[in-house]
Amino acid sequence: MPTIGLIANPVSARDIRRIIANASNLQIADRVNIVMRVLTAAHSLGVERVLVMPDNGGIRALLQRHLSRGHSQHQKWPVVEYLDMEPTSTVEDTFQAARLMHAAGVAAIVVLGGDGTHRAVVRECRSIPIAGLSTGTNNAFPEMRESTITGMAVALYATGRLSAAQALAPNKLLDVSINEGAQRDIALVDAVISTDRYIGARALWKPEALSAAYLTFADPQAIGLSAIGGLLQPVGRRDPGGLAVQLGHHPQPAALRLLAPIAPGMVRPVAIAHWQAMPADQPFAVLQQGGVVALDGERELAFDAGDRVQITLRENAFPTVDVARCMQIAACEGLLRLPSTP
Amino acid sequence: MAGNPFPLDKPALLEAYRRMRTIREFEERLHVDFSRGDIPGFVHLYAGEEAAGVGIIGQLGDGDRIASTHRGHGHCIAKGVDPMAMMKEIYGKKGGSCGGKGGSMHIADLSKGMMGANGILGAGAPLACGAALAAKYRKKGEIAVTFVGDGASNQGTFLESLNLAAVWNLPVIFVVENNGYAESTSRDYGVAVDSYVDRAAGFGLPGVTVDGTDFFAVHEAAGEIIQRARTGGGPALLECKMVRFHGHFEGDAQTYRASGELDDIRANHDCLKKFAAAVTGAGVVGADELASIDRAVLDLIELAVVQAKAAPLPTAADLTTDVYVSY
16 A cells, blocks of 8 residues: 655744744744645655644644545545654654554654754764755755645655656755764754753754854755855765865855855845855764854754864765656656546 | 854843742642642632743833733743732732732732633633733733633634734733643643634634643743733733643542553653753753742742741621722
8 A cells, every 4th residue: 555654844944043033933824725635745746644743732633634634636635644653742752653654664754844844854864865855944955845746756756757857856964973973963064063062942043153154955945044054065965075165263264255145034244254065974074162063053963172073074874755757757657647537 | 162052142041930830839738738728719720831931921120011811820930920929819818919818819019910810711801901901002012911721712702802902002912821631621622623723713813733741832932922912012822732730620530531641741841950951951051940940939939838828708797998099
């Protein structure tokens, strides 16, 4: 039975950037509408079962209200099953859901969230392809895309109409290690070193506190800290290697200042010391003594002076469903053409 | 160790801890004394929620006003109300914050900007809007903060206040203290769209959700929101996700909780433990310094109880005092 997973984070896009930068707030009701469109689109193309992460943040409750109304002439959806887990309303839910979906053997996981949510899924499960839908604040990794189309692309792969070679694309990530792996984590887009020493409200928005940024890809159109690299020396999502940028707090004097959209609504000058390509599998040692490593826009790992922090870029680290290519192939190969008479 | 990594200097860190510890011990002592039958009326304890109260209120001045809830002891202590007078008030004795005539749910001290705990759920929000309107006219950069639980946020008064604050661009902050239970009803049962930030958005206010058990998360988010309100940026909502160590009221058997839930939140979600681990782990504050505060706070609470028990009851003549204000 073609089965996909669905992880929708109810608490993405809720942080302090709503106050300081007018960042958007995708409401729970809209997130559930997005989920419903994924479900109905996937069902239209033959997905029969969807495993959904339960939550206590309102998505499950509202989704149940929709589903309990039963199918209508306009809307039909697959069997929806919630994972057998007790929500904690923390990122642990996403970790556990990814593990359970891996164990259940889903063909792909649709993820609703920002860069941080996608990072959490990949951290626990690097083998199952994910299809990201942007509902967070910093959305460099997931695409802004109509969820109906994402649901269709995932269904084309999950039902075997498209092979892995056709439907999937490889992605890079950053391995972050403190003291030779005593602490480990990953970032999908950016690992940024801040002079802050506490996690606090998690977001980063003060350029004067940044000392270095390590980027898997750097898109000039991106929002968030990866935009710094994107506007210095763009690196494509599928290009080999990444970019390492030393910022104003680096001991070297600033070589230039750059205006960059470091958060939604915040275009700020950032002092740049120097930048260099970041080849795969080559560890980069963080020079700053004591601080915080922010992963995909959120302060996560505090480290002390004397701790050894290393960042290493990995290629072909995990697959995503390449929605644009799926739909292109579907069009070229006529996969969605039906017989002229029903 | 490269200096203090926190956004507060060491004296301010110690003061934040002292206030949180004072709230904790005040409440834990009331828990014991209430079970002995020493205390008249009902008490609703704030233990477990200290980081939210102190993280927010610790950044306010006496000119800033707060409107509290039925679970108001923590807000009072955070705002600087004298715990000795509070204890007398709760014991119903002369010398209490309100002459011993108000009790737990009506402690107020206008000299500290504490407009009062409130036995009526959701009633603080309109009062804070009034205080914020006054502050707006006075133009001194003062603000008002109101607290509401996740349950009381369903009250019409609260929702009307969000609208009024947005329409008049009032310097008021709505803090939703989300401890997961409306009295005994899990929010899953009582709220259709379980996002308080979404509610604010519906009225045109920005909203933020933080981990209410993390003092530094609350402090940083609240600091931005407070500064915004002081400088004419208008109202905002701050949702603090938090845990309640005790029942809705003292005597609540808490049969609605999951098995092991209380043990888990005390072990893993204790805001005081988190704060202590952070500041000692960073080497900014010594464990002995915190232990010294702990001892001093216990002595203070013991003294407060001794004095409260020894204080006289209000007399019949006291009934008619403090009722009317002369203009």
